[in-house]
Amino acid sequence: MLKTVLIIAHIIVSLSLIFIVILQSGRSAGISGEISGGAETFFGKNKGRTMDAMLVRWTKIAAVIFILTSLALTVFWNN
Numbered sequence: 001m002l003k004t005v006l007i008i009a010h011i012i013v014s015l016s017l018i019f020i021v022i023l024q025s026g027r028s029a030g031i032s033g034e035i036s037g038g039a040e041t042f043f044g045k046n047k048g049r050t051m052d053a054m055l056v057r058w059t060k061i062a063a064v065i066f067i068l069t070s071l072a073l074t075v076f077w078n079n
Contacts, residue, residue: 009044010069017062024055 006073017066020055020059032069
């Protein structure tokens with residue numbers, strides 16, 4: 001029973017992690033992207049409230065949950 005719940009949770013978290021990463025915008029390449037990114041960090045207002053910042057936060061949360069469900073499945077797999 002617990003193994004089934006963990007497998008379902010693991011599948012849901014993995015699909016949501018894929019979906020969240022696909023929603024994120026790509027990073028600018030080259031030196032011009034580095035300069036504009038640094039300027040936006042210093043001069044941008046409400047950087048933490050943007051959609052990209054929210055997606056980064058959700059990616060971290062989903063990744064931690066994914067690792068925890070992976071470890072739990074490893075522990076409970078042979079039981």
